[in-house]
Amino acid sequence: MSEPAALLAPLPSMDRARAVMNALADYIDRSGLKPGDRLPAERELMGALAVGRSTVREVIRQLQALGIVESRKGSGTYLLRTVSAATVHMPLSFDATHLRDVLLQTLDVRRGLEAEASALAALRRTDADLAVIGARLDEMERVHQEKGTAGREDLAFHLAIYDATHNSLFPQLLEQMREAFESFWAKPFDRPDFARRSFPFHRELFDAIAARDPDAAREKTLAILAVVEEDIRDMSQ
Template sequence: MKANDRDRPVIRPLPAMDRARQVTEALAHYVEDARLQAGDRLPAERELMAALAVGRSTIREAIRHFQALGVIETRKGSGTYLLKPVSRDTVHMPLSLDTTHQRDALLQTLEVRRGIECEAGMVAARRRTARDLAIIEEKLDEMERVHIAKGTSGPEDLAFHLAVYDATHNPLFRQLLEQMRETFERFWSHPFDRQDFARRSFPFHRTLFNAIAAQDTEAARRETLKILDVVEEDIKEMSR
Protein backbone atom coordinates (compact mmCIF):
# COMPACT_ATOMS: atom_id res chain seq x y z
CA MET A 1 0.00 0.00 0.00
CA LYS A 2 1.33 3.42 -0.94
CA ALA A 3 1.77 6.08 1.73
CA ASN A 4 -0.71 8.41 0.06
CA ASP A 5 -3.28 5.56 -0.01
CA ARG A 6 -2.96 5.21 3.77
CA ASP A 7 -3.66 8.93 4.16
CA ARG A 8 -6.76 8.87 1.96
CA PRO A 9 -10.09 9.20 3.87
CA VAL A 10 -11.99 5.94 4.14
CA ILE A 11 -15.75 5.44 3.81
CA ARG A 12 -16.63 2.86 6.44
CA PRO A 13 -19.40 0.19 6.41
CA LEU A 14 -22.55 0.96 8.36
CA PRO A 15 -24.42 -0.91 11.10
CA ALA A 16 -28.07 -1.70 10.40
CA MET A 17 -30.11 1.40 11.34
CA ASP A 18 -31.55 4.23 9.31
CA ARG A 19 -29.53 3.43 6.21
CA ALA A 20 -30.36 6.44 4.05
CA ARG A 21 -29.66 8.90 6.84
CA GLN A 22 -26.42 7.14 7.71
CA VAL A 23 -25.33 7.20 4.07
CA THR A 24 -26.07 10.93 3.98
CA GLU A 25 -23.93 11.47 7.07
CA ALA A 26 -21.16 9.21 5.77
CA LEU A 27 -20.98 11.18 2.53
CA ALA A 28 -20.92 14.47 4.44
CA HIS A 29 -18.02 13.12 6.54
CA TYR A 30 -16.21 12.02 3.40
CA VAL A 31 -16.65 15.40 1.68
CA GLU A 32 -15.34 17.15 4.78
CA ASP A 33 -12.44 14.78 5.45
CA ALA A 34 -11.37 14.70 1.79
CA ARG A 35 -11.71 18.50 1.63
CA LEU A 36 -13.68 18.29 -1.58
CA GLN A 37 -14.57 21.60 -3.21
CA ALA A 38 -17.24 22.74 -5.65
CA GLY A 39 -16.73 20.92 -8.94
CA ASP A 40 -15.08 17.85 -7.41
CA ARG A 41 -16.49 14.45 -8.33
CA LEU A 42 -17.97 12.15 -5.67
CA PRO A 43 -17.27 8.39 -5.63
CA ALA A 44 -19.30 6.39 -8.15
CA GLU A 45 -22.57 4.76 -7.09
CA ARG A 46 -21.11 1.26 -7.31
CA GLU A 47 -18.10 2.30 -5.20
CA LEU A 48 -20.39 3.75 -2.54
CA MET A 49 -22.52 0.59 -2.48
CA ALA A 50 -19.45 -1.55 -1.87
CA ALA A 51 -17.83 0.78 0.67
CA LEU A 52 -20.99 1.34 2.74
CA ALA A 53 -22.47 -2.16 2.29
CA VAL A 54 -25.90 -0.84 1.27
CA GLY A 55 -28.11 -1.27 -1.78
CA ARG A 56 -28.50 0.98 -4.80
CA SER A 57 -31.88 2.35 -3.66
CA THR A 58 -30.37 3.56 -0.36
CA ILE A 59 -27.50 5.30 -2.14
CA ARG A 60 -29.92 6.97 -4.53
CA GLU A 61 -32.16 8.13 -1.68
CA ALA A 62 -29.18 9.80 -0.03
CA ILE A 63 -28.14 11.35 -3.35
CA ARG A 64 -31.67 12.72 -3.81
CA HIS A 65 -31.41 14.29 -0.36
CA PHE A 66 -28.22 16.12 -1.36
CA GLN A 67 -29.78 17.13 -4.69
CA ALA A 68 -32.82 18.54 -2.90
CA LEU A 69 -30.51 20.61 -0.72
CA GLY A 70 -28.82 21.92 -3.86
CA VAL A 71 -25.32 20.77 -2.92
CA ILE A 72 -24.66 18.15 -5.61
CA GLU A 73 -25.68 17.46 -9.19
CA THR A 74 -25.65 14.28 -11.25
CA ARG A 75 -24.42 14.61 -14.83
CA LYS A 76 -25.62 11.87 -17.11
CA GLY A 77 -22.76 9.68 -18.25
CA SER A 78 -20.25 11.60 -16.15
CA GLY A 79 -20.99 11.17 -12.44
CA THR A 80 -22.06 13.11 -9.38
CA TYR A 81 -20.38 16.40 -8.57
CA LEU A 82 -20.26 18.69 -5.56
CA LEU A 83 -21.83 22.11 -6.12
CA LYS A 84 -20.84 23.50 -2.75
CA PRO A 85 -18.89 22.11 0.23
CA VAL A 86 -20.80 20.49 3.09
CA SER A 87 -19.82 19.17 6.49
CA ARG A 88 -21.24 16.79 9.06
CA ASP A 89 -22.50 19.84 11.01
CA THR A 90 -24.31 21.53 8.14
CA VAL A 91 -25.71 18.82 5.89
CA HIS A 92 -28.92 18.28 7.86
CA MET A 93 -29.67 21.50 9.74
CA PRO A 94 -33.25 20.32 10.30
CA LEU A 95 -35.96 22.74 11.39
CA SER A 96 -37.85 21.08 14.19
CA LEU A 97 -40.24 21.65 17.09
CA ASP A 98 -40.62 20.35 20.60
CA THR A 99 -42.90 17.40 19.91
CA THR A 100 -43.77 16.65 23.53
CA HIS A 101 -47.25 17.95 22.80
CA GLN A 102 -48.16 16.43 19.45
CA ARG A 103 -51.27 18.55 18.98
CA ASP A 104 -49.38 21.84 19.33
CA ALA A 105 -46.51 20.66 17.12
CA LEU A 106 -48.90 19.60 14.36
CA LEU A 107 -50.87 22.85 14.48
CA GLN A 108 -47.69 24.94 14.38
CA THR A 109 -46.34 22.94 11.47
CA LEU A 110 -49.68 23.23 9.71
CA GLU A 111 -49.36 27.01 9.74
CA VAL A 112 -46.10 26.64 7.83
CA ARG A 113 -47.60 24.05 5.47
CA ARG A 114 -50.39 26.46 4.56
CA GLY A 115 -47.92 29.11 3.49
CA ILE A 116 -45.63 26.76 1.58
CA GLU A 117 -48.17 24.42 -0.03
CA CYS A 118 -50.64 27.08 -1.14
CA GLU A 119 -47.83 28.92 -2.89
CA ALA A 120 -46.39 25.67 -4.27
CA GLY A 121 -49.77 24.71 -5.73
CA MET A 122 -50.14 28.10 -7.39
CA VAL A 123 -46.60 28.11 -8.80
CA ALA A 124 -47.00 24.52 -10.01
CA ALA A 125 -50.20 25.52 -11.80
CA ARG A 126 -48.32 28.27 -13.63
CA ARG A 127 -45.17 26.34 -14.49
CA ARG A 128 -46.11 22.68 -14.77
CA THR A 129 -45.06 20.84 -17.89
CA ALA A 130 -46.75 17.89 -19.54
CA ARG A 131 -44.18 15.62 -17.87
CA ASP A 132 -44.86 17.19 -14.47
CA LEU A 133 -48.57 16.48 -14.92
CA ALA A 134 -47.87 12.88 -15.84
CA ILE A 135 -45.76 12.40 -12.69
CA ILE A 136 -48.30 14.10 -10.41
CA GLU A 137 -51.12 12.01 -11.87
CA GLU A 138 -49.06 8.83 -11.51
CA LYS A 139 -48.54 9.59 -7.79
CA LEU A 140 -52.21 10.50 -7.42
CA ASP A 141 -53.38 7.29 -9.09
CA GLU A 142 -51.16 5.27 -6.74
CA MET A 143 -52.45 7.22 -3.75
CA GLU A 144 -56.05 6.53 -4.80
CA ARG A 145 -55.31 2.84 -5.43
CA VAL A 146 -53.82 2.36 -1.96
CA HIS A 147 -56.52 4.46 -0.33
CA ILE A 148 -59.29 2.39 -1.87
CA ALA A 149 -57.54 -0.88 -0.94
CA LYS A 150 -56.47 0.06 2.60
CA GLY A 151 -58.46 3.13 3.58
CA THR A 152 -55.26 5.09 4.12
CA SER A 153 -52.31 6.27 2.04
CA GLY A 154 -49.54 7.92 4.06
CA PRO A 155 -46.36 7.52 1.94
CA GLU A 156 -48.36 7.80 -1.30
CA ASP A 157 -49.98 11.03 -0.10
CA LEU A 158 -46.54 12.48 0.68
CA ALA A 159 -45.25 11.40 -2.76
CA PHE A 160 -48.14 13.29 -4.39
CA HIS A 161 -47.28 16.51 -2.54
CA LEU A 162 -43.59 16.12 -3.38
CA ALA A 163 -44.50 15.83 -7.06
CA VAL A 164 -46.42 19.11 -6.80
CA TYR A 165 -43.37 20.73 -5.17
CA ASP A 166 -41.16 19.49 -8.00
CA ALA A 167 -43.58 20.89 -10.59
CA THR A 168 -42.81 24.40 -9.33
CA HIS A 169 -39.30 24.10 -10.82
CA ASN A 170 -38.12 26.04 -7.78
CA PRO A 171 -35.71 23.83 -5.78
CA LEU A 172 -36.27 25.86 -2.61
CA PHE A 173 -39.69 24.27 -2.10
CA ARG A 174 -38.17 20.77 -1.95
CA GLN A 175 -35.22 22.03 0.12
CA LEU A 176 -37.59 23.50 2.72
CA LEU A 177 -39.41 20.20 2.93
CA GLU A 178 -36.14 18.32 3.35
CA GLN A 179 -35.18 20.61 6.22
CA MET A 180 -38.55 20.01 7.89
CA ARG A 181 -39.06 16.43 6.73
CA GLU A 182 -39.15 14.86 10.20
CA THR A 183 -41.79 17.35 11.35
CA PHE A 184 -43.82 17.21 8.14
CA GLU A 185 -43.85 13.40 8.01
CA ARG A 186 -45.83 13.30 11.24
CA PHE A 187 -48.88 14.19 9.16
CA TRP A 188 -48.49 11.00 7.11
CA SER A 189 -47.68 8.63 10.00
CA HIS A 190 -51.19 8.35 11.48
CA PRO A 191 -51.12 10.94 14.30
CA PHE A 192 -53.00 10.00 17.47
CA ASP A 193 -52.87 6.37 16.23
CA ARG A 194 -55.80 7.11 13.92
CA GLN A 195 -55.76 5.41 10.52
CA ASP A 196 -58.57 7.75 9.43
CA PHE A 197 -56.59 10.93 10.12
CA ALA A 198 -57.30 13.44 7.30
CA ARG A 199 -59.16 10.77 5.31
CA ARG A 200 -61.84 13.31 4.40
CA SER A 201 -59.22 15.31 2.46
CA PHE A 202 -58.80 12.45 -0.02
CA PRO A 203 -61.14 13.79 -2.80
CA PHE A 204 -59.50 17.22 -2.78
CA HIS A 205 -56.20 15.80 -4.04
CA ARG A 206 -57.88 14.99 -7.34
CA THR A 207 -59.44 18.46 -7.56
CA LEU A 208 -56.03 19.99 -6.76
CA PHE A 209 -54.53 18.01 -9.62
CA ASN A 210 -57.33 19.20 -11.92
CA ALA A 211 -56.61 22.82 -10.97
CA ILE A 212 -52.89 22.40 -11.69
CA ALA A 213 -53.68 20.70 -15.01
CA ALA A 214 -55.98 23.61 -15.94
CA GLN A 215 -53.29 26.12 -14.85
CA ASP A 216 -55.89 27.71 -12.57
CA THR A 217 -53.75 29.19 -9.80
CA GLU A 218 -56.64 30.38 -7.63
CA ALA A 219 -58.35 26.99 -7.80
CA ALA A 220 -55.04 25.32 -6.87
CA ARG A 221 -54.82 27.55 -3.80
CA ARG A 222 -58.45 26.89 -2.90
CA GLU A 223 -58.17 23.10 -3.19
CA THR A 224 -54.94 23.09 -1.16
CA LEU A 225 -56.70 24.99 1.60
CA LYS A 226 -59.53 22.46 1.58
CA ILE A 227 -57.01 19.67 2.22
CA LEU A 228 -55.30 21.55 5.03
CA ASP A 229 -58.58 22.67 6.61
CA VAL A 230 -59.57 19.01 6.98
CA VAL A 231 -56.18 18.28 8.52
CA GLU A 232 -56.65 21.08 11.07
CA GLU A 233 -60.15 19.91 11.96
CA ASP A 234 -58.90 16.36 12.54
CA ILE A 235 -55.97 17.53 14.68
CA LYS A 236 -58.35 19.41 16.95
CA GLU A 237 -61.00 16.69 17.02
CA MET A 238 -58.71 13.69 17.47
CA SER A 239 -56.52 15.30 20.12
CA ARG A 240 -59.37 15.84 22.58
Protein backbone atom coordinates (compact mmCIF):
# COMPACT_ATOMS: atom_id res chain seq x y z
CA MET A 1 0.00 0.00 0.00
CA SER A 2 1.27 3.50 -0.87
CA GLU A 3 2.21 5.96 1.84
CA PRO A 4 -0.56 8.53 2.62
CA ALA A 5 1.66 11.48 1.61
CA ALA A 6 1.99 10.03 -1.90
CA LEU A 7 -1.76 10.11 -2.48
CA LEU A 8 -2.77 13.18 -0.45
CA ALA A 9 -1.89 16.83 -1.06
CA PRO A 10 -2.38 20.12 0.84
CA LEU A 11 -5.77 21.77 0.42
CA PRO A 12 -6.84 25.39 -0.15
CA SER A 13 -8.30 27.19 2.84
CA MET A 14 -11.88 27.34 1.53
CA ASP A 15 -14.33 24.58 2.35
CA ARG A 16 -11.76 22.47 4.14
CA ALA A 17 -14.14 19.92 5.66
CA ARG A 18 -15.74 19.09 2.31
CA ALA A 19 -12.32 18.90 0.66
CA VAL A 20 -10.96 16.62 3.41
CA MET A 21 -14.00 14.37 3.08
CA ASN A 22 -13.49 14.05 -0.67
CA ALA A 23 -9.72 13.62 -0.33
CA LEU A 24 -10.11 10.84 2.22
CA ALA A 25 -12.74 9.07 0.12
CA ASP A 26 -10.48 9.32 -2.92
CA TYR A 27 -7.53 8.05 -0.87
CA ILE A 28 -9.57 5.05 0.34
CA ASP A 29 -10.53 4.27 -3.25
CA ARG A 30 -7.09 4.72 -4.84
CA SER A 31 -5.04 3.09 -2.08
CA GLY A 32 -7.00 -0.13 -2.22
CA LEU A 33 -8.03 -0.09 1.43
CA LYS A 34 -10.42 -2.91 2.33
CA PRO A 35 -12.96 -3.18 5.16
CA GLY A 36 -11.02 -3.83 8.35
CA ASP A 37 -7.94 -1.88 7.23
CA ARG A 38 -6.73 1.02 9.38
CA LEU A 39 -6.76 4.57 8.06
CA PRO A 40 -3.70 6.82 8.41
CA ALA A 41 -3.31 8.27 11.89
CA GLU A 42 -4.80 11.65 12.70
CA ARG A 43 -1.39 13.32 12.74
CA GLU A 44 -0.51 11.84 9.34
CA LEU A 45 -3.72 13.19 7.85
CA MET A 46 -3.14 16.63 9.36
CA GLY A 47 0.35 16.79 7.87
CA ALA A 48 -0.50 15.34 4.45
CA LEU A 49 -3.56 17.55 3.94
CA ALA A 50 -2.25 20.64 5.77
CA VAL A 51 -5.37 20.98 7.91
CA GLY A 52 -5.99 21.26 11.63
CA ARG A 53 -6.90 18.56 14.11
CA SER A 54 -10.48 19.83 14.49
CA THR A 55 -11.13 19.51 10.74
CA VAL A 56 -9.79 15.97 10.62
CA ARG A 57 -11.83 14.95 13.66
CA GLU A 58 -15.00 16.50 12.23
CA VAL A 59 -14.60 14.57 8.98
CA ILE A 60 -13.90 11.31 10.83
CA ARG A 61 -17.07 11.89 12.85
CA GLN A 62 -19.02 12.41 9.63
CA LEU A 63 -17.59 9.24 8.13
CA GLN A 64 -18.58 7.39 11.29
CA ALA A 65 -22.11 8.76 10.99
CA LEU A 66 -22.29 7.49 7.42
CA GLY A 67 -21.16 4.03 8.53
CA ILE A 68 -17.93 4.21 6.54
CA VAL A 69 -15.40 4.04 9.39
CA GLU A 70 -15.26 3.26 13.08
CA SER A 71 -12.84 4.61 15.67
CA ARG A 72 -11.42 2.19 18.21
CA LYS A 73 -10.06 3.78 21.35
CA GLY A 74 -6.31 3.40 21.57
CA SER A 75 -6.12 1.64 18.21
CA GLY A 76 -7.12 4.00 15.41
CA THR A 77 -9.81 4.47 12.78
CA TYR A 78 -10.80 1.49 10.65
CA LEU A 79 -12.64 1.19 7.37
CA LEU A 80 -16.04 -0.50 7.52
CA ARG A 81 -16.92 -0.32 3.84
CA THR A 82 -15.22 0.84 0.68
CA VAL A 83 -16.09 4.24 -0.69
CA SER A 84 -15.03 6.81 -3.28
CA ALA A 85 -15.35 10.59 -3.57
CA ALA A 86 -18.35 10.05 -5.85
CA THR A 87 -20.32 8.23 -3.13
CA VAL A 88 -19.66 10.46 -0.10
CA HIS A 89 -21.99 13.32 0.77
CA MET A 90 -21.55 16.00 3.40
CA PRO A 91 -24.14 16.30 6.17
CA LEU A 92 -26.90 18.85 5.81
CA SER A 93 -26.09 22.38 6.94
CA PHE A 94 -28.19 24.54 9.24
CA ASP A 95 -28.17 28.19 10.26
CA ALA A 96 -28.31 27.73 14.02
CA THR A 97 -28.86 31.46 14.56
CA HIS A 98 -32.48 30.88 13.51
CA LEU A 99 -33.00 27.80 15.62
CA ARG A 100 -36.79 27.94 15.74
CA ASP A 101 -37.07 27.95 11.95
CA VAL A 102 -34.50 25.16 11.64
CA LEU A 103 -36.41 22.96 14.06
CA LEU A 104 -39.70 23.53 12.28
CA GLN A 105 -37.99 22.66 9.00
CA THR A 106 -36.64 19.44 10.45
CA LEU A 107 -40.13 18.57 11.67
CA ASP A 108 -41.42 18.83 8.10
CA VAL A 109 -38.85 16.21 7.12
CA ARG A 110 -39.24 14.10 10.25
CA ARG A 111 -42.97 13.61 9.75
CA GLY A 112 -42.47 11.70 6.55
CA LEU A 113 -39.23 10.10 7.57
CA GLU A 114 -40.05 8.98 11.09
CA ALA A 115 -43.64 7.96 10.43
CA GLU A 116 -42.49 5.65 7.65
CA ALA A 117 -39.53 4.41 9.70
CA SER A 118 -41.82 3.53 12.60
CA ALA A 119 -44.18 1.67 10.28
CA LEU A 120 -41.32 -0.26 8.69
CA ALA A 121 -39.84 -1.03 12.10
CA ALA A 122 -43.18 -2.52 13.13
CA LEU A 123 -43.10 -4.77 10.09
CA ARG A 124 -39.39 -5.66 10.03
CA ARG A 125 -38.18 -5.59 13.62
CA THR A 126 -36.60 -8.67 15.10
CA ASP A 127 -36.83 -9.73 18.73
CA ALA A 128 -33.31 -8.37 19.20
CA ASP A 129 -34.34 -5.03 17.69
CA LEU A 130 -37.33 -4.85 20.02
CA ALA A 131 -35.12 -5.53 23.03
CA VAL A 132 -32.84 -2.62 22.09
CA ILE A 133 -35.77 -0.26 21.49
CA GLY A 134 -37.27 -1.29 24.83
CA ALA A 135 -34.00 -0.72 26.66
CA ARG A 136 -33.61 2.72 25.10
CA LEU A 137 -37.18 3.57 26.08
CA ASP A 138 -36.61 2.44 29.67
CA GLU A 139 -33.50 4.62 29.88
CA MET A 140 -35.30 7.59 28.38
CA GLU A 141 -38.14 7.28 30.88
CA ARG A 142 -35.68 6.85 33.77
CA VAL A 143 -33.74 9.99 32.86
CA HIS A 144 -36.93 11.91 32.24
CA GLN A 145 -38.27 11.02 35.68
CA GLU A 146 -35.00 12.08 37.31
CA LYS A 147 -34.34 15.27 35.35
CA GLY A 148 -37.64 16.23 33.78
CA THR A 149 -36.15 15.99 30.29
CA ALA A 150 -34.25 13.39 28.26
CA GLY A 151 -33.30 14.83 24.90
CA ARG A 152 -30.31 12.65 24.08
CA GLU A 153 -32.04 9.54 25.37
CA ASP A 154 -35.05 10.40 23.21
CA LEU A 155 -32.79 10.62 20.16
CA ALA A 156 -31.25 7.24 21.04
CA PHE A 157 -34.73 5.72 21.25
CA HIS A 158 -35.64 6.96 17.77
CA LEU A 159 -32.29 5.86 16.36
CA ALA A 160 -33.04 2.34 17.59
CA ILE A 161 -36.34 2.45 15.72
CA TYR A 162 -34.52 3.60 12.60
CA ASP A 163 -32.08 0.70 12.96
CA ALA A 164 -35.02 -1.71 13.20
CA THR A 165 -36.08 -0.76 9.66
CA HIS A 166 -32.94 -2.55 8.43
CA ASN A 167 -32.52 0.27 5.91
CA SER A 168 -29.25 2.10 6.55
CA LEU A 169 -30.51 5.33 4.98
CA PHE A 170 -32.86 6.06 7.88
CA PRO A 171 -30.20 6.34 10.62
CA GLN A 172 -27.89 8.18 8.22
CA LEU A 173 -30.52 10.80 7.42
CA LEU A 174 -31.32 11.37 11.09
CA GLU A 175 -27.62 11.63 11.86
CA GLN A 176 -27.35 14.36 9.22
CA MET A 177 -29.89 16.39 11.20
CA ARG A 178 -28.10 15.76 14.49
CA GLU A 179 -26.42 19.15 14.64
CA ALA A 180 -29.78 20.91 14.80
CA PHE A 181 -31.12 18.54 17.43
CA GLU A 182 -28.01 18.73 19.60
CA SER A 183 -27.99 22.52 19.48
CA PHE A 184 -31.60 22.50 20.53
CA TRP A 185 -31.37 19.93 23.32
CA ALA A 186 -28.44 21.80 24.82
CA LYS A 187 -30.76 24.68 25.68
CA PRO A 188 -34.39 24.11 24.62
CA PHE A 189 -35.65 27.70 24.79
CA ASP A 190 -34.81 27.66 28.51
CA ARG A 191 -37.61 25.15 29.04
CA PRO A 192 -36.49 21.86 30.65
CA ASP A 193 -40.05 20.53 30.31
CA PHE A 194 -39.95 20.76 26.52
CA ALA A 195 -42.14 18.11 24.82
CA ARG A 196 -42.92 16.49 28.18
CA ARG A 197 -46.47 15.82 26.97
CA SER A 198 -45.08 13.61 24.21
CA PHE A 199 -43.46 11.09 26.53
CA PRO A 200 -46.50 8.81 27.04
CA PHE A 201 -46.74 8.41 23.26
CA HIS A 202 -43.25 6.89 23.19
CA ARG A 203 -44.43 3.90 25.22
CA GLU A 204 -47.46 3.60 22.95
CA LEU A 205 -45.18 3.73 19.92
CA PHE A 206 -43.09 0.92 21.38
CA ASP A 207 -46.25 -1.12 21.99
CA ALA A 208 -47.33 -0.62 18.36
CA ILE A 209 -43.94 -1.78 17.08
CA ALA A 210 -44.05 -4.77 19.45
CA ALA A 211 -47.53 -5.64 18.12
CA ARG A 212 -46.30 -5.30 14.52
CA ASP A 213 -48.98 -2.67 13.88
CA PRO A 214 -47.60 -0.21 11.25
CA ASP A 215 -50.70 2.02 11.21
CA ALA A 216 -50.58 2.54 14.98
CA ALA A 217 -46.82 3.13 14.80
CA ARG A 218 -47.34 5.90 12.24
CA GLU A 219 -50.13 7.42 14.32
CA LYS A 220 -48.09 7.52 17.54
CA THR A 221 -45.07 8.97 15.75
CA LEU A 222 -47.15 11.78 14.31
CA ALA A 223 -48.67 12.39 17.75
CA ILE A 224 -45.17 12.81 19.22
CA LEU A 225 -44.17 15.25 16.51
CA ALA A 226 -47.39 17.23 16.88
CA VAL A 227 -46.56 17.89 20.54
CA VAL A 228 -43.00 18.86 19.62
CA GLU A 229 -44.25 21.38 17.06
CA GLU A 230 -46.77 22.87 19.48
CA ASP A 231 -44.09 23.37 22.12
CA ILE A 232 -41.61 24.89 19.67
CA ARG A 233 -44.20 27.39 18.47
CA ASP A 234 -45.43 28.13 21.99
CA MET A 235 -41.99 28.63 23.53
CA SER A 236 -40.61 30.73 20.68
CA GLN A 237 -43.40 33.30 20.45
